[in-house]
Amino acid sequence: MTGASMNPAIKDFQEQILNAANHHSVLSIEGSGSKSWYGNANTHTKLDARTYSGILEYQPEELVITACAGTPLKEIKAALKEKNQVLAFEPPHFGEHATFGGAIAAGLAGPGRISAGNFRDFVLGTRIMDGRGQDLSYGGKVMKNVAGYDVSRLLPGSMGTLGLLLEASVKVLPKPAAKATLRAQISQAQALKLLNQWAGQPLPLSASCWIGDNKGGDGELTIRLAGAAAAVKAAIPVMSSLINTNEVDPHIADAFWKDLREQQLDAFTNLASDQTLYRLALPAACGPLNIPNTTNEIVLEWHGQQRWIKAAGDEVTFAAIKQLANAHGGHATRFKQGIRVEPSLQRFTLLSEQAHSRALEIVQTRLRAAFDPGGVFATSRLP
């Protein structure tokens, strides 16, 4: 894995990393830059990860695709589509040229996350380059593998702070045979109650979204059913018997779920220049929250476990939102900021801000040092 057979792009990565280590400089790994606004801002030298690109292996019957980190996400999805397979957690692109590696580093998931799982649930193996320029491989291409610590699954959401991702093998799934999208006008409290009840029954509920006024009143609940054709067909009357639903035209429905995933719905795009779009990750038990000083409009995804709300971008507002999320067993993030919000503000909830994770701060620091003793990678992006 070293020396002679090394791919020129990887050799170039190694030179950049060793050079940075020698000069005590810091590298910020970037793909297409489609998600460069996510995470803490930095001005470090960019390492362009796009030069190592391409699908390396795809055997549909193995349900695994292996690709270089620089591969465009749309290339991967096109290859899967041809074989009627999908990335079930629906990673958002947030840009035309989003890369596979960037999607993994951000670790974000779309509407399907509530039924299919998180990005890390699907990662089977990775090849990375650490801060010493070492070429390392973890996990593999098989579904079950417990040899060695599961370093691969630490990478989704690590924002490039552990190492440079070179390749990854990800589990894929067959495209559901049938889909249907239903819509109803109900209150937030009623939506949260129903969604959790349905999730506890053998129904093919694959995604949900509620958009409405956070101060009360009805909003629009959209749910997606996906699975065997007979199961989807049988579920529609079960759900419609409880609330008055309309079935949404399949093309309109597909566009809606895509726009939700890519945050292209009006609720996301009308962010004012002094506002921040906050993301709250919350337990299933969490009912409607009275979030102080926010706009009225709220978007709930993942049966209410992911909520999006716009509010002023100042520190006091974020502190109040963080405290509220913490009090309910979750956490909050400054996801997107308007152009007049100070870019250098801390975007995340810190481990030290949560009672039972304080002792993990030192663990996390030592873990990063194990992969990057010289501090080559821009760890400030994710505290």
Place this chain on the structure above:
Amino acid sequence: MNMVTPPPDIAAISALQSRLVSALSPILPEHALLWQPEDTIPYECDGLAAYRRMPLAVALPETEAQVAQILKICFDMQIPVVPRGSGTGLSGGAMPISQGLVLSLAKLKKIISIDAFTRTAVVQPGVRNLAISEAVAHLGLYYAPDPSSQIACSIGGNVNENSGGVHCLKYGLTLHNVLRVRGVLMNGEIVEFGSLAPDSPGLDLLAIVMGSEGMLAVVTEVTVKLVAKPKLARVIMASFDDIEKGGNAVAAIIAAGIIPAGLEMMDKATTRAVEEFVHAGYDLEAEAILLCESDGTFEEVAEEIARMTKVLEESGASGIKISQDESERLKFWSGRKNAFPAAGRIAADYYCMDGTIPRRHIATLLKRIRGMETKYGLGCLNVFHAGDGNMHPLILFNGADPNEWHRAEEFGTEILEACVELGGTITGEHGVGIEKINSMCVQFGEGERESFWGVKSAFDPAKLLNPDKAIPTLSRCAEYGRMRISGGKLPHPELERF
């Protein structure tokens, strides 16, 4: 076992034992601290009985606070600790350390809470896997991962091994079904990995704690996800007159876009051994039998059974039977579930392997194993999770004959090396433990192994928590490499030799 250990200094060990017992006595009730050999002997091994060692003492705490105190005391005294669940592990992960303490979590066995609305249960680590499903059955829910040992194995052990089971192709491993793990670090600090929310701040440390074989933290509480119990399950039993056709049928089902609830395979030797034991009506002439399960709503199952039957027929199945009711479904499964006891009936001992390979190489590996049976002069039953390529060859031997055990070990090692060569792994779900520690030298290079020690040190810098398991030292791999020079090629040329 040919474990190379220096001769123990009996006086020094006895002095250390006295110091440890005096330090732990004030915090534990008398019955929760064992050190007399007659009391500690049941703890000398786990489910891998061939590897045994006596510990200094065994502590059986009854509260999380006691776990934390025990760890803090051992940390201050620099005494290694081996955590232990139900002791059903098959890789020796809970084998004691002569100069260490065994920390049994067996008395932490309360189900703390069940929440039907959020589909979660909070349980202590000593709760048995099956006990969770039993406790929530009246709510129409269950805990999905179902390792074969589920009647006895504990959820704390499942977390540490990232256990799977026959239904994990569709429902995932322990990793996919646990939201939060509360535990204690070696220095006695109580921490939580993950949360009830869909993600947590910072790096995803829950992901690395999963399957960490008791080397990073001691688990004191687990929050599991519960899923809706399917309304119906039916299984297809398909016979094949050729192993290759059976292996190809597995790939064909997946390629057709079907994820069965279970997809298991047994070879002829296994079928014959279990049929004698369970009388399930297996086709004794078949070279391979596939069990292919569908679960879900009545409509889903009907649709999926029809699609799977068609694929199996097209793949050349010589016989197909579909379970007509629940009792028949359980009968079809009975042989698969009883493969281990059946092996125990036809041979004095058996050695269970756990490699995983890409599905398309199933037939290749089975053919190679046939060759190895002749080479080592030992029989082997093959029964496995075909859907995810996780093989469980059972090597039959007589443990009373040291030469047979030695051959069985060599046989097993060759199977694991073949798994790595075919693009797979040395362990799918049983863990590395002490058993496969040498094979880790084959699967990983020096850089990866060094980084594993970095991960270990991040949680446990003093390397006191189950330190001799799962991750081989450089010198161990050098020693192993020296013993296994093959074809004139020296493995691990990067290592210094001594």
